[in-house]
Amino acid sequence: MAMLSRILEPDSIAVIGASSNREKWGYRILRNIITGGYSGKVHPVNPNKDEILGMRCYPTVIDLPKGADLGIIVVPAPKVPLVLEECGRAGIEGIVIVSAGFSEIGEMERENRISGIAMEYGIRMIGPNTFGFINTHLNLNASIIPEMSERGGISFITQSGTFGLALVDWAVSQQMGLSLVVGVGNKADVDDSDLLEYFSADSHTKPIMMYIEGIDKGRRFIDVASMVKKPVIALKTGRSRAGRRATLSHTGSLAGTDRIYDAAFKQAGVIRARVIEELFDSAHALSMCKPADDGIGIISNGGGAAILAADLSEDLGLHLTDLSGGTIRMLKGVLPAIATPGNPLDTAGDASYDMFKDVLSIMLSDPGINAVLVIYVHAEMVDPCIPAEAVIDVRERCDKPVLTSWIGGKGLGTAIKLLKEKGIPHYPVPERAVLALNSLVRYKKILQNK
Amino acid sequence: MAMLSRILEPDSIAVIGASSNREKWGYRILRNIITGGYSGKVHPVNPNKDEILGMRCYPTVIDLPKGADLGIIVVPAPKVPLVLEECGRAGIEGIVIVSAGFSEIGEMERENRISGIAMEYGIRMIGPNTFGFINTHLNLNASIIPEMSERGGISFITQSGTFGLALVDWAVSQQMGLSLVVGVGNKADVDDSDLLEYFSADSHTKPIMMYIEGIDKGRRFIDVASMVKKPVIALKTGRSRAGRRATLSHTGSLAGTDRIYDAAFKQAGVIRARVIEELFDSAHALSMCKPADDGIGIISNGGGAAILAADLSEDLGLHLTDLSGGTIRMLKGVLPAIATPGNPLDTAGDASYDMFKDVLSIMLSDPGINAVLVIYVHAEMVDPCIPAEAVIDVRERCDKPVLTSWIGGKGLGTAIKLLKEKGIPHYPVPERAVLALNSLVRYKKILQNK
Known part of the structure; x- marks a missing residue:
């Protein structure tokens, strides 16, 4: 929990793979952090640059004079293990890996490798393959979402695929009042249950909204969700025969028959929404009433x-x-x-x-x-x-x-x-x-x- | 049918009860007709004015040198029988009575009286107690709806109460492509079935959208709807026990148990929508596909x-x-x-x-x-x-x-x-x-x- 606050409420951030090329995520995330109005320290890290967006750029995280609470990694996948290890050595214990190219494309070994490094150094890590996160109460947009959302009481845990991202984009455009938004990505370390636990204790979060395609550790999810003293409302896809067939090919993991999810949600006290509007509209009411x-x-x-x-x-x-x-x-x-x-x-x-x-x-x-x-x-x-x-x-x-x-x-x-x-x-x-x-x-x- | 086109596709219109007071319907309807871009002749009728909105004003419809196809009556209810009779004498055979104060407030006798006058003179009449109608293909906004809708293929028959009006307002604000929109009002003469028949033959109308609280002549509705060679999609309220109880008090007429409507729609080939979005969204698809x-x-x-x-x-x-x-x-x-x-x-x-x-x-x-x-x-x-x-x-x-x-x-x-x-x-x-x-x-x- 303390470790997750290192990620989601950092005092300082290193953007590893920061770029001055506007087409790159390494530029966009850095820019989003700056323009969002985050008041902590931000350090671009890139061995090929002296300065990005007017900020001094460091070759590696090891060169950072005072380290950082959070490292956001945006380098190409093959380079991720190296820079993650450097983060470990530099004492950075909170990591978000935006880079894609891991289990979602069958690169299981690469993903296992970063999990191993994280464990070795005691790092907590969101991702890989995530759009990042937003913490409106810190004015912190540590994500590829182009617009900062309005501040409010709804926190949102979502799959990080294109659809999950579009849903956040939609919520933002609807002027929905959000607190924390996190894309879970491949869940190599931090997963939905960890975030539920964290949001449960977060003072700004009222209801918790979830977009779920599949949950791996069902028992833990039920245990954690049962303990949450806030409304949890979830949109879980794959109710239908055709939908389940597609889930299988989409995520590469067995989504389980839907009845199991229904039973799990019931046991865990999670409100299940059937359609997008019901998810957002219910969260809106639960955040105010x-x-x-x-x-x-x-x-x-x-x-x-x-x-x-x-x-x-x-x-x-x-x-x-x-x-x-x-x-x-x-x-x-x-x-x-x-x-x-x-x-x-x-x-x-x-x-x-x-x-x-x-x-x-x-x-x-x-x-x-x-x-x-x-x-x-x-x-x-x-x-x-x-x-x-x-x-x-x-x-x-x-x-x-x-x-x-x-x-x-x-x-x-x-x-x-x-x-x-x-x-x-x-x-x-x-x-x-x-x-x-x-x-x-x-x-x-x-x-x-x- | 020919008679209904006199109302809905007029070459000339008399607005009886036209006013220069911006707070009055008699002003608003006249202004809506003018600003909508209607190219036919428009004559304000009001015995107390010489000129309204720059147009010559006539004391009565009998004074109109060339008569009018359509008379829109906006005078206070007690005066309606008199001006309706004048319309009959002036040979105006198409009438819309916007004035309220008839059966909807228990004034059955007054409503029967105008029905009798209409029959005597061979007048077809929409209303009383209607918001009027829109014919986008004539740029004719003969209604109290403040904004002209976009031109399109959807025609809309609706109850004229506040909710019916708000639905039209909403459709207009959604940039829905509409052809004809008619508020049926108290249906002292023209009713939903007459309009269905007319829309069925109208070359601009593709799907027909209906908002229904109750239908009196069920047999005729089924007969007419069965013959319509266009999609008809209807939102009919009062499915629930509580809803039916309220319908009773709301319209003063027995709404019938909902199962009867379900059966009637099925027999008539009417698609029933359950919620507002389904009504509008389906009409949108049926107008294009x-x-x-x-x-x-x-x-x-x-x-x-x-x-x-x-x-x-x-x-x-x-x-x-x-x-x-x-x-x-x-x-x-x-x-x-x-x-x-x-x-x-x-x-x-x-x-x-x-x-x-x-x-x-x-x-x-x-x-x-x-x-x-x-x-x-x-x-x-x-x-x-x-x-x-x-x-x-x-x-x-x-x-x-x-x-x-x-x-x-x-x-x-x-x-x-x-x-x-x-x-x-x-x-x-x-x-x-x-x-x-x-x-x-x-x-x-x-x-x-x-």
């Missing part, structure tokens, strides 16, 4: 949207609470005459501040309601920030989760930004909000069984 | 993405074709050594023009393959337009459907635009592409049973 017991409420100014959300809720097995007599009476007191109090609740077009404030407060006060989805369907001539402000104000005085979906065309941007800033999850369609809400309920059940 | 027999192929440069798509395909009951021996041999000839030919097919990271062109051509030439999903996962230092161009070039010489999903962060915009311009459906996540592909297969099955 407390888990919730079943028993949900749905409110909208447009009846159809509320009904649609109710439909999907029931599909997922969520329970729409039958409101208490007292709640119904209170709702009658504030709703327009043409609206009928109920759940889902339709305000019959009224999206005023007072209406949204009143119905949301009343619904949240019902003891059978544990979470509420508020759907605003955009009506011309209504400022969509007004119902958003009502939700924000009510939410501040209540700790039951409130999720939102503002539906309409352009012009919703400011309202959505407002909700996000106040820590209220927002989704562009109500069905995605329902799936995320379902994850809050699933996580509560997991906690009760832990 | 021919229907396809089952037997699909999946290609990606990132194995995980292909497996994810394969997983969902199997969930939906789609069949991933076992490639023929000849296809496998040809694939072996072009794939990198580390890649294994199969379906889903992983190019092992290679997203070059030649690789995408070769594998897509070969897969499409397999007689067991009826449609292909191409997934590009963005790798740094690859121009995402290059694999897009490969897909475009292959697609031009083949009429099997090809759908795409380009996954990654910013910087994919140009490639996605390119695909769209060339009529290749694109989706931001592969799972949404799979759902859309499934609709192409479902529609082919419907055609075979018609």
Whole structure:
């Protein structure tokens, strides 16, 4: 654990294989570290250069006057064992090997060799064949991901293949608030379980999001995941016959039948997402909301949207609470005459501040309601920030989760930004909000069984 | 039918209740018609004004020197019977009543009265209580929707409540290519079935998208929908117990148990979508692609993405074709050594023009393959337009459907635009592409049973 913090929270970094050629990873990673705003020491290492990006360049890590916490290795694969050994001799105990050309192309022996060196010197190592990592809380982009992500509470452990990288890229472009993002690569040393353990103790990490193609040490994964006191949500591919066949050829390791993963996730208390949007949307809710017991409420100014959300809720097995007599009476007191109090609740077009404030407060006060989805369907001539402000104000005085979906065309941007800033999850369609809400309920059940 | 074209393809329009007050619908609709670029004649009608928006204003429709094809009524509900009668006397046979205040608030008698007037004068009428309609091929935005949609092949029939309006707003903001959009309102005369019949004959309309809360004349709907020689895809709310309960209070009419709708859609050959994204995404594919027999192929440069798509395909009951021996041999000839030919097919990271062109051509030439999903996962230092161009070039010489999903962060915009311009459906996540592909297969099955 202490060793992993050497890698993921370094005070100083050596980029071994740093380059001034813009086409090379050795340039891009160095540049990403600098432009990300990392405040620690950064040392380019390259025997053929005196200076890169205005920084003094050292021939080898052994020449570094004060060593480094972390060595990022970007040299061609055949040279990796040599420079790794030099890192060991220089006392660098945290390593990320970005270089490819190991077990993923059948070079098992080369990979075993670096594992041996790491063990010999007591090095902890992520990779090889990884895109690197991001630690937003240190402004540290030690990866080939071109854009630094927004700071937030979600940590992400992912396979490092092209798809894993594209997923991170997507998360970044969606302005998802991330804490730590790590590409596991070939897992010659550090694997998903090690990272889970580390993230579990990390103060910035709230939920942990995982993209998994296969796990080798199943027993350890279950043991570690069971101990994590944070929500873990995983997208694991290869559920299908065709998918499993392809997994076999894709990773070169047996992915196992899917039922085993299902059972393992269940035992370990991991929430399994079926599609990309469910993974990201659930992590978004889990990073902002407390888990919730079943028993949900749905409110909208447009009846159809509320009904649609109710439909999907029931599909997922969520329970729409039958409101208490007292709640119904209170709702009658504030709703327009043409609206009928109920759940889902339709305000019959009224999206005023007072209406949204009143119905949301009343619904949240019902003891059978544990979470509420508020759907605003955009009506011309209504400022969509007004119902958003009502939700924000009510939410501040209540700790039951409130999720939102503002539906309409352009012009919703400011309202959505407002909700996000106040820590209220927002989704562009109500069905995605329902799936995320379902994850809050699933996580509560997991906690009760832990 | 001829009468409906008087409404939806008018040569001249009278806006009855036109206003110069920017806060009023009577202003907004007139302005939307003008700014949309409609080239027909437009006449504001208002007894209290001489001129609105620089146009001569007439006291009543009877004063219009040459009458009008279409009258759009925006006056307060109590005045509607009078102005409708004037329309009848002036020989205006196509009417849209935007005004609310009829059966939706319990004013059945008032609604019956206007139905009687319409019948007396042989008027066809959409509404009351509708947001109006858009005909992109006439640049005609005769609605309260603030933005004109892009021109395209999808026509949309929708409930006119706030949610229906927000859905249109959303479709417009998504740059969905639309032909005709009509809000049915209270259906005092023209209903979903009449519009289906009309859209069926409309040369610009390819698929027909419907958002339905309830249908009154079920038998006629089934008869009409069965005859439509275009794909019809519908989102019908109220599947759930809670949803149905709410539908009852929302529309005031019995929505019927959901199983009846399921059976009706099946009999009528209507594809039922379960969620908003499925409705829009399927219409997008159906507007650009021919229907396809089952037997699909999946290609990606990132194995995980292909497996994810394969997983969902199997969930939906789609069949991933076992490639023929000849296809496998040809694939072996072009794939990198580390890649294994199969379906889903992983190019092992290679997203070059030649690789995408070769594998897509070969897969499409397999007689067991009826449609292909191409997934590009963005790798740094690859121009995402290059694999897009490969897909475009292959697609031009083949009429099997090809759908795409380009996954990654910013910087994919140009490639996605390119695909769209060339009529290749694109989706931001592969799972949404799979759902859309499934609709192409479902529609082919419907055609075979018609």
